[in-house]
Each structure stands twice: as structure tokens, then as C-alpha cells.
Amino acid sequence: MSESSETVVGPLLSLDPKLQGAFQEKVQNIRKKKGQAESLTPGVLYIGHIPRLLVESHLTEYFSQFGTVTRLRLSRSKKTGNSKGYAFIEYECDEVAKIVADTMNNYLFCERLLKCEFVPPEKVHPRLFIGCNKKFRKPTLTAVHRYNMQRNEKQQEKMTKRLLEKEGKLRKRLAEKGIDYDFPGFDPTPVCTPTVLERRKSARFGSPEDSDDEIVLNLPEVKTTSKKKQKITKADKIKKIKKLKLQTN
DSSP states (O other): OOOOOOOOOOOOOOSSGGGHHHHHHHHHHHHHHHHHHHSOOOEEEEEESOOTTOOHHHHHHHHTTTSOEEEEEEEEOTTTOOEEEEEEEEESSHHHHHHHHHHHTTOBOSSSBOEEEEEOGGGSOTTTTTTTTSOOOOOSSOHHHHHHSOOOHHHHHHHHHHHHHHHHHHHHHHHHTTOOOOOOOSOSSOOOOHHHHHHHHHHHHSOGGGOSSOOOOOOOOOOOOOSOOOOOOHHHHHHHHHHHHHHHO
16 A cells, blocks of 8 residues: 655754754754855956957857856957957856966967956956847948948038037147147137147247248258369379479579
């Protein structure tokens, strides 16, 4: 006769009823420590000097041989979409990430020395892996095509306005920090920096000789002899000697 017996586990009892409260606290602490030991803390790994031809799928397949890769972020250019040569990989366990950093650092991979470093948890940016699971799509219109495209009047005005705003902000930051530096820009009326003021003063009170419009180079004179020296024969030398003797006599 088979009977289905279900065992119901109740609360653990202490041998001493007076110490039941302290005993239950100890049991709860042990169970909490067990749960913490089972939960793994993830670790982030930085990889540099990655060959340009490797993409996310290649990196995930290669580095999964060490452990479970939860997330991967390959840095790409927003203008061209090409790889920048470095990536961040998150492992399920931080101990695995440390082992990979030690073993794969300065590893020769596709004629390049990989640089691997373990990133401490306090240095990991909270927005590092945002959008890492999305499939990357290369931009159809690169920066070169956008720059060289033909624009209408409205687009041209918008572009010049944006350039003038950036230039004005840059000149104001330089003037606020006291940096005496001027550069040719898009704005014909730049911010009055010390160099601009000095040029205006020199233009008002300076003489035309001190203007910077003309640059005079004083080069040393080079003497050129167009006539070649004639060769003196022995007969001519004798004639000259005779003339000198007659003049002395």
C-alpha cells in the first residue's frame, strides 16, 4: 500500500526554548549569506587595439570561450560608422573578467597587441551599455557627403548661423579665461580681445611705416662678376717689367 507522504518543513527549533529568538536570527543570517554567495557580481573589461575589421559578433564569439558575456559595447564613429578600435565587455562574474584581463593583455591578435584592463565598478559609467543590444546600422550619408552636398538658401543660412554661434562661444570663453589669442573665423566682427584692441590703437596712432601690411626683407648684396679675368701670358709680364724699369730709370 503506497501512500503519498508530503513533508512540510517548519521553522527550526532550538534545543533550549529560551534561546529560540537568537537561534532564529543566526539561521536567517546564514541563509542571507548563502543567497549572497550564489549571486554573482558582474565585471567589466576594457579592450583596446582591436583590429578594425572585427565587429560585435566576432568579439562576442571569441571572448565567450572564457565565460558568459552578458553585454558588449564596441565604440564606433557616428560619422562614418567604422570601429574606433576599443570595446567594453561585461562578464557575468568579475573574477572571470580579471582573469581575462591578465591573460589577454599584450596578446598578439591579428598582428596587433591587445590591451586588456579590468574596470573597477566605481569607474563604470551607468550609461555605458545603453543601446548595446540593438543591431548596428551603418549611416547611409557619411560626414563627407553631408559636407559636400548641395544646399539651398535656407540650409546655407542655417549652417552659417550654427558656425557663427560656435565661433562666438569659443571667442567668449577665450576672453573670459584671459587668453590673448586671435584667429581668423567666420564672423567679420570678432569679440574685442586684447590683440584686437592693440591693432586698432596702432592703426589709429601709428605711422604708415609701422604698418604690418608690407613686409620688407633686407637681403645681403651679392656681387656678381660678369667679366671673366683674362689670362696674362709670359710675354705680357715681360713687357710690364720692362716698362717699370724704364720708368724708374
